[in-house]
Amino acid sequence: MYRGFSTEKATMEDKVRSLIDNLRGQCLKRGVGGIRELSVVFRRMDVDFSKRLCYQEFEEGVKAYELIMTNEDIDLLFNTFDTNKNRQIDFLELVAKLRPPMCQARKNVVNQSFDRLDANQNGILELEDLKIVYSSNARKHPKYMSGEWTEEQVLRNFLDSIDTPGNPDGKVTREEFLNYYAGVSATVDDDSYFDLMMRACYGLPNKGEKTK
Known part of the structure; x- marks a missing residue:
């Protein structure tokens, strides 16, 4: 029985x-x-x-x-x-x-990327965070370089692309960040490539390197 x-x-x-x-x-x-x-x-x-x-x-x-x-x-x-x-x-x-499952190594690098962007360490990514740690990336955006967008518009577009679609509020939680990159992760087969991609995108040190 x-x-x-x-x-x-x-x-x-x-x-x-x-x-x-x-x-x-x-x-x-x-x-x-x-x-x-x-x-x-x-x-x-x-x-x-x-x-x-x-x-x-x-x-x-x-x-x-x-x-x-x-x-x-x-x-x-x-x-x-x-x-x-x-x-x-x-x-x-x-x-x-x-949400597509991610191995612990992928979760770790996604969380490290979030922590890198979260300048005030309040668990939420906002425009002010990005102005501190991501402004140099924004200035490389084609629409900024052409004069079509301001730096703030570039940064806001970045937030909106990760924020809840259809209802962006200018704030991205860790959960929303994980949800977004879980979707990205599902399209990348190789763990090492995913890790390298995230580190290059968010300026994280390579494995084995110490943070400056």
């Missing part, structure tokens, strides 16, 4: 894992920001700003984003994330589950 229950539970967990993998794949087909865009759809469904979704809101979000899911799949996913069985789920937790 106990073994049968365990087998049934394992089978259900496998099905949920497969379903999440499938949804992640559908999102990533839309580009590195696909999962972030899904979070925007869910936010629009969250009409009371509770950061939680009832079943109807969740179902409407799935359909609005045109994800291919059967009603059975929607029920299964919702019930899985409805941990306290109050017919509501935390959509931030769901989006975090959909």
Whole structure:
């Protein structure tokens, strides 16, 4: 009896894992920001700003984003994330589950990059942070060099590209930064190349070098 229950539970967990993998794949087909865009759809469904979704809101979000899911799949996913069985789920937790997995080495270099940009160390990237640590990069932007954009416009564009799409507020949290680069990571097969890319982009010392 106990073994049968365990087998049934394992089978259900496998099905949920497969379903999440499938949804992640559908999102990533839309580009590195696909999962972030899904979070925007869910936010629009969250009409009371509770950061939680009832079943109807969740179902409407799935359909609005045109994800291919059967009603059975929607029920299964919702019930899985409805941990306290109050017919509501935390959509931030769901989006975090959909985020492409990164090995610890990749997470480390992404977090180091965030810390490099977070000049005032308050856990949020804002324009003032970038003016301190990223202004030299902004001056190399083609639109700055052509005179089309100011330095501030370049920096704001950088923030908006990582911020929640469709709802940029000029502030990027560590979670949003990780979400963005998880999408980028999914397009880069080689761990060493990803590490090198991040270090070059954000001026991090190469492995083995000491920070000046």
